[in-house]
Amino acid sequence: MNILELPVLDRAFYLRPTLEIAPDLLGKILVSTEGPGLVAGRIVEVEAYHQDGDRAAHSYRGRTKRNEIMFREGGILYVYFTYGMHFCMNVVTEKEGVGAAVLIRAVEPLAGLDVIRKRRPAARRDEDLTNGPAKVCQAYAVNRRHNGLCLLEGPITIRRDDGDEKGKIVASPRIGIRDSVELPWRFFLAGNPFVGKAKPAARGRSG
DNA sequence: CAGTCGATGTACT
DNA sequence: GTACATCGACTGG
Numbered sequence A: 001m002n003i004l005e006l007p008v009l010d011r012a013f014y015l016r017p018t019l020e021i022a023p024d025l026l027g028k029i030l031v032s033t034e035g036p037g038l039v040a041g042r043i044v045e046v047e048a049y050h051q052d053g054d055r056a057a058h059s060y061r062g063r064t065k066r067n068e069i070m071f072r073e074g075g076i077l078y079v080y081f082t083y084g085m086h087f088c089m090n091v092v093t094e095k096e097g098v099g100a101a102v103l104i105r106a107v108e109p110l111a112g113l114d115v116i117r118k119r120r121p122a123a124r125r126d127e128d129l130t131n132g133p134a135k136v137c138q139a140y141a142v143n144r145r146h147n148g149l150c151l152l153e154g155p156i157t158i159r160r161d162d163g164d165e166k167g168k169i170v171a172s173p174r175i176g177i178r179d180s181v182e183l184p185w186r187f188f189l190a191g192n193p194f195v196g197k198a199k200p201a202a203r204g205r206s207g
Numbered sequence B: 001c002a003g004t005c006g007a008t009g010t011a012c013t
Numbered sequence C: 001g002t003a004c005a006t007c008g009a010c011t012g013g
Helices: A018-025 A113-119 A133-140
Strands: A029-032 A039-050 A077-082 A086-092 A100-111 A156-159 A169-172 A186-189
Touching: A018 A039, A018 A100, A029 A100, A029 A133, A039 A133, A086 A133, A100 A113, A100 A133, A100 A186, A113 A133
Parallel strands: none
Antiparallel strands: A029 A039, A029 A156, A039 A100, A039 A186, A077 A086, A086 A100, A169 A186
């Protein structure tokens, strides 16, 4: 299979409701043609974020300089910096003016393993290369320069592999948030070894 | 294997 | 000042 011959997801894919898009992204191929060589991986874990009723979403309190990309027309990347050292990568969804996106939490590496291993020296096993949102950004060398990048033009694209059997999709609470934990807006492929471990989100600081 | 905790920059209060 | 859509080193079993 030549990954670069797979069809790129079109604009219509990204203009649907975010809670439909999130599970639909599972099994799709995240591709980068930047840098020393092709890097590609199958999306196996995502989380949806939406301005409406989701207090964990960056867009919940309205448009700001930081989250402005989330409100644009779907089909672009929203990349943010967090915890003083990490980037996370989201797919912006829905029409212009709606603040919504899907966080890419984990992929299963398919191509460019040599490049990924160089970018992820801390990973001792291949399962640890891309099983977290900041790890995916390291593997793809994604940073603030990619904020707003068009996924229809690249160099980062998401493609459809029609022969792919994705298996069972599971919904669960999202990871690492404190607000709106009751929303089951994390989606992953059951049993896939590249899905991150679901550690409890609760963190207390006062104790 | 699981649990704990420090690192570190930025947006927002 | 504080919280943060995290990671990896470290500990104990």
